[in-house]
Amino acid sequence: MTKVSMRVNGRPVSAEVEGRTLLVQFLREGLGLTGTHVGCDTAQCGACVVHVDGRATKACNVFAMDCDGAEVATIEGMAAPDGTLSPIQQAFQDHHGLQCGFCTPGMVMSAAALLDENPRPTEAEVREYLEGNICRCTGYHNIVKAILAASGQPVAVAAE
Amino acid sequence: MPKDHAPKDRGIGASSRRREDVRFLTGTGRYTDDINLHGQAHVAFVRSDVAHGRINAVDTEAAAAMPGVLRVFTAADFASAGGIPCGWQVTDRHGAVMKEPKHPILADGKVRHVGDPIAAVVAETYEQARDAAEAVVVDIEELPAVIDMKAAIEDDSPLVHDDLGTNLCYDWGFVEDNKAKVDAAFKAAHHVTTLELVNNRLIPNAMEPRVAVGDYAFGTGDHTLYTTSQNPHVIRLLMGAFVLGIPEHKLRVVAPDVGGGFGSKIFHYAEEAFVTFAAKALRRPVKWTCQRSESFMSDAHGRDHVTKIELALDAEGHFQAIRTETYANMGAYLSTFAPSVPTWLHGTLMAGNYKTPNIYVNVKAVFTNTVPVDAYRGAGRPEATYQLERVIDMAAREMGMDPIELRRKNFVTEFPYETPVAVVYDTGDYHATMDKLIEIADFAGFEARRAESAKKGLLRGLGINCYIEACGIAPSQLVGQLGARAGLYESATVRVNATGGVVVMTGSHSHGQGHETSFAQVISEMIGIQEDQVEIVHGDTANTPMGMGTYGSRSIAVGGSAMVKAATKVIDKARKIAAHLLEASDADIELKDGKFSVAGTDKSVEWGAVTLAAYVPHNYPLDQIEPGLEETAFYDPSNFTYPAGAYACEVEVDPDTGKVTVCRFAATDDFGNIINPMIVDGQVHGGIAQGIGQALLENASYDADGQLLSGSYMDYAMPRADDVPFYTVDHSCQTPCTHNPLGVKGCGEAGAIGTPPAVVNAVVDALQRAGHTHVTHIDMPLSPARVWAAMQTN
Numbered sequence A: 001m002t003k004v005s006m007r008v009n010g011r012p013v014s015a016e017v018e019g020r021t022l023l024v025q026f027l028r029e030g031l032g033l034t035g036t037h038v039g040c041d042t043a044q045c046g047a048c049v050v051h052v053d054g055r056a057t058k059a060c061n062v063f064a065m066d067c068d069g070a071e072v073a074t075i076e077g078m079a080a081p082d083g084t085l086s087p088i089q090q091a092f093q094d095h096h097g098l099q100c101g102f103c104t105p106g107m108v109m110s111a112a113a114l115l116d117e118n119p120r121p122t123e124a125e126v127r128e129y130l131e132g133n134i135c136r137c138t139g140y141h142n143i144v145k146a147i148l149a150a151s152g153q154p155v156a157v158a159a160e
Numbered sequence B: 001m002p003k004d005h006a007p008k009d010r011g012i013g014a015s016s017r018r019r020e021d022v023r024f025l026t027g028t029g030r031y032t033d034d035i036n037l038h039g040q041a042h043v044a045f046v047r048s049d050v051a052h053g054r055i056n057a058v059d060t061e062a063a064a065a066m067p068g069v070l071r072v073f074t075a076a077d078f079a080s081a082g083g084i085p086c087g088w089q090v091t092d093r094h095g096a097v098m099k100e101p102k103h104p105i106l107a108d109g110k111v112r113h114v115g116d117p118i119a120a121v122v123a124e125t126y127e128q129a130r131d132a133a134e135a136v137v138v139d140i141e142e143l144p145a146v147i148d149m150k151a152a153i154e155d156d157s158p159l160v161h162d163d164l165g166t167n168l169c170y171d172w173g174f175v176e177d178n179k180a181k182v183d184a185a186f187k188a189a190h191h192v193t194t195l196e197l198v199n200n201r202l203i204p205n206a207m208e209p210r211v212a213v214g215d216y217a218f219g220t221g222d223h224t225l226y227t228t229s230q231n232p233h234v235i236r237l238l239m240g241a242f243v244l245g246i247p248e249h250k251l252r253v254v255a256p257d258v259g260g261g262f263g264s265k266i267f268h269y270a271e272e273a274f275v276t277f278a279a280k281a282l283r284r285p286v287k288w289t290c291q292r293s294e295s296f297m298s299d300a301h302g303r304d305h306v307t308k309i310e311l312a313l314d315a316e317g318h319f320q321a322i323r324t325e326t327y328a329n330m331g332a333y334l335s336t337f338a339p340s341v342p343t344w345l346h347g348t349l350m351a352g353n354y355k356t357p358n359i360y361v362n363v364k365a366v367f368t369n370t371v372p373v374d375a376y377r378g379a380g381r382p383e384a385t386y387q388l389e390r391v392i393d394m395a396a397r398e399m400g401m402d403p404i405e406l407r408r409k410n411f412v413t414e415f416p417y418e419t420p421v422a423v424v425y426d427t428g429d430y431h432a433t434m435d436k437l438i439e440i441a442d443f444a445g446f447e448a449r450r451a452e453s454a455k456k457g458l459l460r461g462l463g464i465n466c467y468i469e470a471c472g473i474a475p476s477q478l479v480g481q482l483g484a485r486a487g488l489y490e491s492a493t494v495r496v497n498a499t500g501g502v503v504v505m506t507g508s509h510s511h512g513q514g515h516e517t518s519f520a521q522v523i524s525e526m527i528g529i530q531e532d533q534v535e536i537v538h539g540d541t542a543n544t545p546m547g548m549g550t551y552g553s554r555s556i557a558v559g560g561s562a563m564v565k566a567a568t569k570v571i572d573k574a575r576k577i578a579a580h581l582l583e584a585s586d587a588d589i590e591l592k593d594g595k596f597s598v599a600g601t602d603k604s605v606e607w608g609a610v611t612l613a614a615y616v617p618h619n620y621p622l623d624q625i626e627p628g629l630e631e632t633a634f635y636d637p638s639n640f641t642y643p644a645g646a647y648a649c650e651v652e653v654d655p656d657t658g659k660v661t662v663c664r665f666a667a668t669d670d671f672g673n674i675i676n677p678m679i680v681d682g683q684v685h686g687g688i689a690q691g692i693g694q695a696l697l698e699n700a701s702y703d704a705d706g707q708l709l710s711g712s713y714m715d716y717a718m719p720r721a722d723d724v725p726f727y728t729v730d731h732s733c734q735t736p737c738t739h740n741p742l743g744v745k746g747c748g749e750a751g752a753i754g755t756p757p758a759v760v761n762a763v764v765d766a767l768q769r770a771g772h773t774h775v776t777h778i779d780m781p782l783s784p785a786r787v788w789a790a791m792q793t794n
């Protein structure tokens, strides 16, 4: 067992973890932050994407102990404390960018990282960036629209 | 129910934002894997790594001694349990019932596919269970496996189930009495087009892997199963009555937020029965979380048909007859609804949108040493549509006719229309959806786009097709005659609270479809209250009436109808209360915008005042009606619904590599009336992507020994965001369903049904236009290698 300390959504946490404990297990089982999902065991689906020190990271593919001292952000920290959705979350709702919601936390975290790097991506850039996030429900149409809309580019609203 | 075309801010026809989104977007959804019970133990399954073998011994001793291990289970522990049941019995063309193998919870004597569970290790933690599972020693004598369906029914084939004496589950003919007439029509035909094709095996891959948590309360004897299911009541019935012998009142099944299903979460799986059984045996909650690599070899797969279809035409191109012969893979066991998919969900759709007087469908269902195959989005209907729409395209080319004109010439135009394959289309307008398609897909601009592609050295093609599906499953008496071992009604309880809010408890289940929003829109419309005054409860057998769940695009058509029926009863009663309060006769009372009024007067009473009176009955006709305001209704449909439409796909093919890119995709669907257009669009989008996946990318591939080659996302190509374009979808052509109260048809599967033939037709068109005139068909998935190879043979 190794002791790790990190900040998760701005809150300091520390715990004893096994060497093999993945960050996603630590978040889900250790901290009860079940918004981060596990959709595969080969680091392909992106359901588990969180930010580690500001970078989009597949939490199923990194050990918790390797995140010692890191700043971790998860889906639970995206909305304002009063519950107001972030612009990306709101765009996902306005554009119906989610159905079953299982891929959604990873999609939102990936989208946030994309818009940090590239505030006005083209459609092709959005699609390429989402290569590592699989959604089985939406056919991606409304996810791409939501991300373009969240970047401030004009997109017709799905919900009206 | 009146249809309102004006843009609305609530009720039927409004694109209301989904209320479920808030919890999913903030990470506060509650999926089954998010449930952790006090004291829970974890199970890991030991699964077969060979496709076929005799189990000589299972040595659990070392595993049982590992740290944290509570118990190791094998088949012997389930001697008193029933097997996993099949919910549909097909009768073959000679009148005999299908061959139905035993399906034990843990493999007993033999393993029959890679992934077949042999033993189960329950331990304090999941890691301990997995570690110990590695220590279970299974002595298996490997037997020759049979993977190919045609080989499986040769006399010398190894048998998947020795006691059945054959790998043929059934040999089904439909309609058997028409066979001679159909054969005669072929003899007399001017032209016959023949096509042999494969409908590739798919793995559903809902993004949430399956999870099951079993719990047992020793003090009361109550069992609870939390599971990733599309139909918790069906699981309760099947598992309780047939597998574990638990009466329904002692078994609660909860399917909380479920991360997609696409059919794969309809079925009752062994792992659900296992955790329920083990929780009682160990007096501990037992949890199973499926790893994705485990889902690939334990979730029921979809499709997997090999078909020969023949289409007979007269000299003008009128369809005279259709004859098909299909081999349908059942896999190693019969999954819950597997026998119905290649038969009643497939043969009955073989008429498509067309008048063809003579149709004969033959289906041989075959056992192989592969994962069981069952319904996957569309289930039988995509297989029917694909072969029909491919052979029509091919016939048009052979006869030198325009593929759209050939289709139009044969469209059914008068309704109701009784097909020669036992269904009656109540309504539709196939010319209208085709006209709309031509407009939204901009066929006029195709040649200019083709020229642009040519400048880049790419071959552009345009493919179209039509589809029809039978949804709103299904009239219980009819399916009973066809072999269903269940009724297919739906139910709802509408409970009105004293202050006027409404709670609807529905037997339908939402796992992405947004019922919590769209069902509330219907109630809002009916009563004239805000949508947020309405709550939709689903997914828990403890607080919803017996329902058959969500699949077959049935929720709004069947579940919605049950809800309308119950709400109508509630409103009728409320009207009586209002009449009493207003001192008028109920016949004169109108309900509008949440207010009851006496026709032709300004006397009215608010909805909330009436509901309050129902629960505080001081001034109330107690001699005539009971207090309270709550009604339940069951709705059994009188027919299927028949969504139909026309799809168009434009592709670019790279002649150097064979890579296909979908550039444009357009879909026009007639879903009848629509509750939430935004949600309907989204359903179609998702179906299109799955259809493109089937056509170009996805393939569950086994080698000759029965090893699953596509066992992870590295080998099984899921469509990603950059594999698909934006889609143009339209559902303005609306012929309301004639036999349900909302006039709705259902929209969940259309995209997956209508898309594959459009894509394949487009690729063949691109190659034909480029002079590869010998390329008349390529089997799905149209991988670069297959497309490139097809081009080389010229």
Ligand code: FES
Pocket: A037, A038, A039, A040, A041, A042, A043, A044, A045, A046, A047, A048, A049, A058, A059, A060, A061
């Ligand atoms: S869980 Fe699939 S990439 Fe992490």
Ligand code: FES
Pocket: A097, A098, A099, A100, A101, A102, A103, A104, A134, A135, A136, A137, A138, B207, B259, B260, B512
């Ligand atoms: S919304 Fe279901 S997987 Fe994306």
